[in-house]
């Protein structure tokens with residue numbers, strides 16, 4: 001057997017599980033993962049979402065049970081999305097600031113039962129508008145920035161009052177973080193945080209989410225407010241603006257196709273960075289696993305680890321059930 005003189009052998013650091021554990025650079029923890037949930041009206045209702053196997057819409061009572069199971073496994077944060085009856089959706093989206101609405105009630109009940117859980121609520125109008133866009137329309141049929149922000153503020157105040165820990169503006173309107181910070185502070189909610197969807201791309205990967213929300217865009221697309229997938233400098237500009245406006249956490253979304261954006265942002269901010277491993281990223285892996293092409297648990301673990309390695313501190317993901325026992 002030939003023996004080369006090779007003083008540098010990187011494989012020495014990979015010889016055993018103990019050594020690999022010692023030199024491991026990135027670690028995935030339950031505390032890094034945020035579980036998104038789709039909430040519906042009613043009692044004792046679970047509706048499986050066809051395009052997202054393993055994910056369901058839950059009525060609040062069943063949601064509380066599901067959260068109990070996750071908490072027992074170490075999950076410490078959740079994000080809430082309402083799925084509204086179509087009759088409650090209109091041009092103004094005013095169900096979004098109904099004090100008795102689904103999300104304020106969900107927040108109150110979850111907080112009462114799980115006071116230590118961090119609750120994040122989505123702040124955008126798309127579940128509430130009849131056309132499915134994230135903003136209200138002006139006379140020309142365009143998405144009106146400033147008028148939309150006024151409504152976001154009303155919505156965020158209700159969530160804060162109900163006890164939410166972070167409001168998460170997800171619509172990419174200009175100036176919303178500043179307006180939300182001012183509205184929260186003016187009303188005594190200086191401890192309610194803002195997790196800003198700072199670089200949210202106009203991605204084709206949200207398809208299953210819109211299916212879950214039973215939202216279909218009635219016209220056009222979201223390209224006048226969500227970002228162009230071709231751009232990364234613009235993402236930094238958006239994120240640094242949100243930081244200046246008072247955001248507590250910055251988000252990049254989707255995650256895996258945008259790891260370069262996460263890595264670049266990591267060099268430019270000292271704020272925590274969140275990534276959203278979105279519905280399409282989840283659905284693709286589940287579909288391939290169903291066909292027997294790959295092991296979903298292993299692929300998800302690798303995906304989430306990669307998102308952290310790129311520089312994200314926390315990750316919104318539907319894949320928690322698939323990875324939690326490996327953490």
Ligand code: PBG
Nearest residue numbers: 124126170205206209278279280
């Ligand atoms: C809407 C919103 C979307 C998602 C989170 N909030 C969809 C969209 O912008 O159309 C997508 C999440 C996912 O795909 O998992 N404000």
